[in-house]
Each structure stands twice: as C-alpha cells, then as structure tokens.
Amino acid sequence: MNLLRPTLIFLILLSFSKIFAQNNLDRSVLLTASIQESPAKITLNWPSYAAATKYYIYKKGKDESFWLNSPDSVVGTATSYVDTKVSVGVSYEYRVIRIAPTVGFGYIFAGIKIPETDTKGGMLVLMEDTYLSQLTAEKDQLIQDLTNDGWSVYF
Numbered sequence: 001m002n003l004l005r006p007t008l009i010f011l012i013l014l015s016f017s018k019i020f021a022q023n024n025l026d027r028s029v030l031l032t033a034s035i036q037e038s039p040a041k042i043t044l045n046w047p048s049y050a051a052a053t054k055y056y057i058y059k060k061g062k063d064e065s066f067w068l069n070s071p072d073s074v075v076g077t078a079t080s081y082v083d084t085k086v087s088v089g090v091s092y093e094y095r096v097i098r099i100a101p102t103v104g105f106g107y108i109f110a111g112i113k114i115p116e117t118d119t120k121g122g123m124l125v126l127m128e129d130t131y132l133s134q135l136t137a138e139k140d141q142l143i144q145d146l147t148n149d150g151w152s153v154y155f
Helices: 004-019 136-148
Strands: 032-036 041-045 054-061 072-075 080-083 091-099 104-111 121-124 151-154
Touching: 032 104, 041 091, 041 104, 054 080, 072 080, 080 091, 136 151
Parallel strands: 121 151
Antiparallel strands: 032 041, 041 080, 054 072, 054 091, 091 104
C-alpha cells in the first residue's frame, strides 16, 4: 500500500503534463532577413504575434563574444526591423526577443556579400527512436540539406 500511493500520484501528475505541453512556436520568433547593398541595410522580418508588446533586437559581429548592452527595440505590432548600421562584407548575428505573456526568441546570421564558407564543421543530429520510423523522409532531407550547406553530419 505504501508503494501504491506515490506511484498513483506520479501517474496523475504525468497525465497532466500532456495537457499543459508547451508549443515551441510560441517560444520562437521565426526570422528571415533581406539585404540591400546600396545603401547598405539588413531588414529582419518575422510573423505578427497578437500578444506581443515589444521586440528587442540585439546585434553582434561574427567574431564577437557578447551582445550589445543596449539593444534596439520596436513596438509589439511591428513585423520587421531595418538595420542601416551595417557594412558590405561584414556578417552579423541578430537575436530578437519578443516580449509577451510567452516570451519568444529568434536568431539569424546575415550579411551583405559575405564569402561562402565551404566547410562549417560537424553537426550531430539526435532523434528519438519513437519518431525515427515515422520521420524517415524528413530526417533524410535534413541530413541532405545540412550536407549541401557544408556540414559534416553525424547521425
């Protein structure tokens, strides 16, 4: 009887975890970037999010370790940000934080006339066994895309 009570409580709590599962899209800011060479500018775009109150945009250079301390910001109804403080031939990493009841994050790497990187290094792809047979085509496509993009893929 002593073992039954903790097991029963655990099973009840486990059953509620499915009800309150998080949606990863709510925690993500899906970013795209477009560029213009002259005058140089990078435009970040994202889908609208009704509950957003503000977006903070952080920027750093490719070789910098830290984000700028004072990010730019735009109102919650915005779906884009234009960065004119860019140079041709220089790459930048952007982090966008959406302020809303569910905070979201997005990252993108962009630059104007950046030389291609032939070899990017290694990428370890992990996949849960329960989904492996159901997502074979998607897994194969991901591995092909990563390989075509210059990664050595380890599965």
